[in-house]
Amino acid sequence: MTCRVAIIGGYGNFGAHVARSLAGDPAIQLIIAGRSLAKAEAFARALSVANPAEAGAYDLTGPPEALAALRPDLVINMVGPYNGQSYAVAEAAIACGAHYCDIADAREFVTGIGVLDDAAKRAGVAVLAGASSVPALTAAYCDEAAKTIRTIRAVEYGISGAEQSNAGAGTVAAVLSFVGQRFTTLQGGRMTPVTGWSELRRVDLPSVGQRWFGRANAPDLDLFAARYSGLQDHSFWAGHAIAPLHFGTVLMGWLARIGLLPRLDRFAPHLVRIASLFDWLGTGTSGFFMTITGEGADGVPLTRRHWIIARSGHGPFIPCLPVILIARHMAAGRRYEPGARPCLGIISLAEYRAEFAHFDIEATDA
Template sequence: MPCFRILIIGAYGQFGRRIAEALSFEPRAELILAGRSLAKAAALLDELVALGARAAMSAAQIDVEAPALHDRLRALEADLVIHTAGPFQQRDYRVAEAALACNAHYIDLADGRAFVAGITRLDEEARTRGRWVISGASSVPGLSAAVVAAHAPRFATLESVESAISPGNRTARGLATTQAILGYVGRPHRALIDGRWRSVHGWQSLRRIRVPGLPSRWLARCDVPDLDVLPARYPTLRHCDFRAGLELRRMHLGLWLASWAVRGRLAPGLERWAQPLLRISEWWLHAGSDTGLMTVDMRGIGRDGTPLQLQWSIVAEQGSGPRIPATAAVVLARKLMRGNLPGAGARPCLDLFTLPEFLDALSDSPIWTETRELALSR
């Protein structure tokens, strides 16, 4: 049986290395570990060999902004391109288009709202070529959508979905994620709130997240793909919101204060300060915990005609949180490699894997989940 060639762009980054490690134990896979630094890609290859990798591997240099990107991808002859080199806000689709032109499948970990929703513009070409182009294979909307799909059958009418993510402070953090978050702090975005599309602001509307067995954490609003793709997928929704939070109050509330400066036009956007702010956050890496969590709250009318509210939660201990955003791409890559993802097209990452498939890929990690039925508050 021939090898399935997987090109991972940004392979040595925060999430790329976790995808590479998971796929390196697939004997049918041939991994091409790539990024702008050939030396870093080669160093990752050596690390994976030391861990006992079973896949064939090579290192390559790729710059996604280079004019010769198409020629570079064609020379590598990949069956699948996994693009992890964010941030994806303000990006175009040159990598996906180049992958299609080379008859390769494409998966990215984009969390840019417009980027993920707009991937459908490549649908006709993807179908013509018989290839998948999948955007948002990450915690949102990949995992959050799988959670909603798994629990939707319990509702006669699903009316509300609210999701939240809070990583542990002692978990590794990356520049691209920091840039993505800072890009919407204090800036307006649209959200479906109580039956109407309204303008809300990034990193405002403070709330707390409470999961049994863990201290509560602060949350604030974020602009993510779920806010578009979930209402489109579930037309009965009257409310769809998303929040994230930093475990340390000094960091979370400090960013909340900064959001008011941006909202009031007293300061420009914060993304230009991503590197120094990231360095400042690393002063406190010894504080807090290495436990990350995510919740998805769903409300509506149950099959028995009475109000129903469910809270699904996932808790990642011992610094395993970054595996969660990386796992959707791993699951999809395995399905493509084994011929278990029929069809073709370009779409956000919805309805392409089940929640059990996702959790099975994390079974070797200190990660646990729970679904609770809550007293409904209106």
């Protein structure tokens, strides 16, 4: 019996990649859904699939009956940005007895998903928010490190994207939502306010060179302090690969900070078009760095350093890997504990690395 997987936003930028990745699995029946039934039908027809793909119309605002009509076993919400988005899709999935996951990286959305825990448990379904680079991938690295670093004291990491115009307005809006805005991060054991895209720094990425980074917001900044009890310092950074775009974002963030511009995410569609003018300066290479420090069981200081370099424009595939793996696992018979929670401890680092091998992605450690 096949697992019916409904991808909301299945014909969009990231949703299409997830659909193509799952299309050849004989244990999966794909349902491509979105606001436009015509677009969903056209994309479903064009897919090369093991089982004929279906199409349906479903908007983020419901009604729940529209999702129930698709008869899903698993719902994957690929429609961003998740900042300010309600839990309507997850609630509709629970109502029709379907499991749910998404690629959200919005702090409040992911950390607040527990409000649906009781309803998910009553329905016997798993609701997993944040099956993305943050917090799923970053937690996988920390969980692996915790096998030897018994007490993790400090964690810092950052993501430098390739050409931003390739990311889509939703992804760009997610980044712009915290640029010039205040949020908290763990410093010296206390949650301390910082400003998004501030405190500029340059980080050397292997085989890539130096790139600029600024402070970034993520669900991890709330979740990891409880997950790793000895954690004292925690920072997340982000940057553009193309320097003029990075410093243009710095300037806009400063203007937003002093009140001369509103929140920048509302300008995402326009800024994507402007960013496309700089694509000729890009290389299609994304980078990730991570440093984890602490002590081993004997109290000896330990440090683990990690890098991911994604070439050929393959960086945007990384946030999609957790939902792809969750769908495959469920179709193969794996069952996740019912309840609503952030996607932590669901995908192991070994599973990530096995998937990297299918792309122009190199992961190294030191």
